């Protein structure tokens with residue numbers, strides 16, 4: 001794990017050094033073990049609280065350096081408000097806030113995980129631990145020099161003082177550490193530059209999931225030609241790097257049960273092709289594979305926690321370049337399911353990649369449902385901003401479940417319309433359809449094209465162009481990419497699809 005801190009679990013022991021973090025409920029209320037640990041400081045905390053008007057409200061804190069009576073270098077008191085009101089997502093956030101109070105140069109810190117008014121289950125503590133790990137992540141592997149006074153992140157050792165360390169550690173390693181790793185894997189893939197993470201390199205990273213018991217199949221260009229995936233291949237034909245499709249299978253459920261399927265857009269770099277993008281901000285297009293990264297991170301999480309579900313993850317990985325061999329506007333390609341698409345704009349490439357992968361997964365694996373994730377359109381950023389992903393679907397029940405999972409993880413989705421009325425926007429003079437639908441409803445016409453490749457299978461398309469890149473900074477993410485979607489889909493699976 002890049003830059004993750006080391007975690008340990010212990011009982012409430014007296015500290016010798018490092019940083020102590022404790023939680024405080026409104027009304028300056030502490031749990032019993034915390035009160036005992038703070039006894040040697042006398043009325044220090046009360047006086048500091050009074051001086052700072054700290055009462056324990058959620059989002060506030062007290063930071064006391066070299067507290068007299070304690071051998072620690074720093075005492076952090078975190079306000080949590082009313083502890084019985086905290087839901088899983090608040091606990092994740094609390095972990096992030098706690099981690100944010102621990103300087104990166106610190107060698108060790110102990111968090112007293114205890115409230116005064118309600119007790120914490122091992123799973124609750126694991127949520128807090130998840131928050132610390134997500135917050136601690138930074139992508140700095142290409143920084144060879146640091147500014148003066150800046151130290152390399154130490155990999156702080158964090159000890160969680162809890163009432164039941166054995167059960168807590170179990171909850172962490174079995175249920176939550178796999179999710180943390182999945183999110184961090186997705187972040188790493190997305191943050192990685194495109195000279196390092198080209199299609200085959202991405203495929204090889206995905207193949208590492210074999211170690212966890214995931215079956216990984218890689219389709220190379222000849223294999224895809226044989227299958228007739230010409231829409232996907234057309235996008236990649238201008239690149240010096242060969243395209244790939246990777247299919248990952250985790251079968252932890254009943255043998256006879258149809259799998260659920262996740263499909264990701266994996267454009268390792270999107271120049272726009274011949275319909276080239278403007279220079280400003282083009283570097284962000286190294287992240288045009290965020291959908292695929294999410295699918296890989298999710299498959300990691302499911303396999304690492306041995307989820308009792310049959311799941312297929314499939315990613316179409318291509319590089320969209322401008323080149324003598326690149327696809328042209330006006331070109332017509334035939335997809336794997338025999339439909340023809342006229343290329344109007346070579347920058348509308350994601351839907352071409354997904355069209356073939358959706359059809360492939362649907363016909364080969366006969367899934368119960370398919371969910372695709374793609375940084376598909378700039379239009380979805382205009383419509384929804386960066387807090388909600390656009391959701392397009394032919395299935396109300398799946399939408400409802402995703403909406404709930406989104407609220408629970410704060411990776412939220414907002415449903416957008418689809419419908420035959422939009423079809424005329426993608427009618428083509430020369431082919432069955434064209435790959436752009438004009439300025440109006442750009443995210444909808446993109447989804448409308450995808451719908452033609454899913455047949456009657458329940459399907460959701462998530463347009464994550466706004467949520468996956470240049471992610472809003474918050475308590476559990478300080479990285480350019482948040483790894484959006486891994487926690488959302490893991491939650492969906494855990495809530496509904498594990499036997």
Ligand code: BES
Nearest residue numbers: 288345347348375376377378379436465
């Ligand atoms: N990868 C882009 C969409 C995108 C934009 C993702 C900004 C993340 C941030 C996609 O391939 C694209 O270029 N879409 C075009 C479609 C248009 C040509 C119909 C767009 O949105 O402008």
Ligand code: MN
Nearest residue numbers: 270347348349
């Ligand atoms: Mn594009």
Ligand code: ZN
Nearest residue numbers: 267270288350
């Ligand atoms: Zn793109």
